[in-house]
Amino acid sequence: MSSEAVVAENLVKRYGDVTALAGISFSVHNGEIFGLLGPNGAGKTTTIKILTGLTPPTSGRAIVAGFDVVKNPNEVKRRVGWVSSEVILDDDLNAWENLELQAKLQGVSNWRERATELLKYFDLLPHAKRPVGNYSTGMRKKLEIATALLHSPEVLFLDEPTIGLDVNTRAMLWDLIRTVNREFGVTILLTTHYMEEADALCNRVAIINLGRIMAIGAPAELKSSVGGEVVELEVERPIDLSRLRELPDVVDVAAADGRIRITVRRAEEAIPQIVRVLDFAAVKSLRVEKPTLDTVFMKLTGKRIEESHMDYRKFYAMIRRARQ
């Protein structure tokens, strides 16, 4: 097995006049959690549809779990799991029946043991025989992930895994995604428009906008690429700043109106050094500014992710439609 779980080369997807993907390339290493971060219409779902073999690219090439998605879609489909952003389960079936159907579709022979194990793991075993239509949103999401894991895929695609969920359920899912990645040894490619989610979960992130990848890297790398963190001091009287510039972690110093802005690489390491060289008797307050992935997005596109993102109303309308 190669060390890349996913390799996308110059993927283009057009729907009539709309260019959903304008040639994107990236790769996902085996075992990592990789995030596609971008606003509405960026092309996240389209990318996943191509990588899972649901729709062919207009041009370009993609290798997933060692197979070409266009030439060997069935080999790819055997090796990947997919969880859509809208929860898709059959509400007329119970959890067990949903899992059985998935097992038959994937040709899993020992599915009963595997299904029991997964239901236990996701705390759903006591509810296995209840109609899925009566599940809470969090339970539905968990069941969908369990379903996607039934055939022990190598790569799991999660499209907006926490969209529309409350804070607690989201935290629960983050934990779950990390454990699935660690304990089941599954490579995960997820999409999100929540920068904290990409930051908290992903080893590496690709920022995508209007069908183009703007940047790829570890969250920390991306953030430091837009300039470091800032330690801002408010002082009562002018103090001697000369020794600041000699500190290894200090990048830049600017002082104005009783405020000293010190750009540093990492605030955690820089602050103790600063404390040692400055006269802190004169310091009234200290504030730390850290760039977020949103800062990165803003720098790259001139917009904020969450502003360019949408619309819970549309989302809930969709959920309601899907559950009827």
Added chain:
Amino acid sequence: MSALDALWGLYKREVIKIYRRIPPLVMTFIQPILWIVFFGSSLNGLPKEALLQMFGTTNYVAFILPGQLATSMMFTGTFSSMSIVWDRRFGFLKKILVTPAPKEAVFFSKVLGAATRGLIQVPVMIAAAVAFGVVLPADALGYVEWIVGLMLLAIGFSSIYLLVAIRSSDWQLPQLVANILNLPLMFTSTALFPKNFFPWWMRDIASVNPLTFAVEIGRGLLLGDPVDVISLGYLAAFASIALAMGLLISRKYLTAE
């Protein structure tokens, strides 16, 4: 074999939906019984000789039962197309097509599901007809032929309806197609009246209308004038061609969106 596994899993889902969704299930039984009750009773006032001369029996229910069942097989065919449209709208089709399960299995499972929904009416309707005084002949083989004929009819019509909706996500399309096809096909078959009374052009249509063949098999059995087993061959050809076309086309054209 995994293709058969997939087919079995998908068919099981269709069957579960038949008995868990109560309103359509009730409709499945109420509608045909209403037929027998009202339509079957409508000619009760005719003199026995007239009935015998026109329909070959003194109990019009015995005449209409095979017609009603054959028609029902055609009507319930619509469930195959409705089912694919809903699966597409809810995204469930994506969930199926993201697995290596063959697309033909999806098509076939829906055809079988609709056929099953049609066939579960058979025992109920026969029992209802008995309650209305129809005397059942003792001819085991005859019943097998009749039921196989109805099954072939159901498979053929379900395949045709499903093909029409194979790429659609418009939930009104199945109803529209049903409205266009069902009534003309019913009236140009011998489901309601014997074809002796038809004008020549309707008689020509009736003699190639698959409904007629299934009707005549049942009527031959119930009225004691069995038809040639070749009728079954005709229905088998009808079902195979429609199904084969469906399987071929679904393989190429069935997509999630």
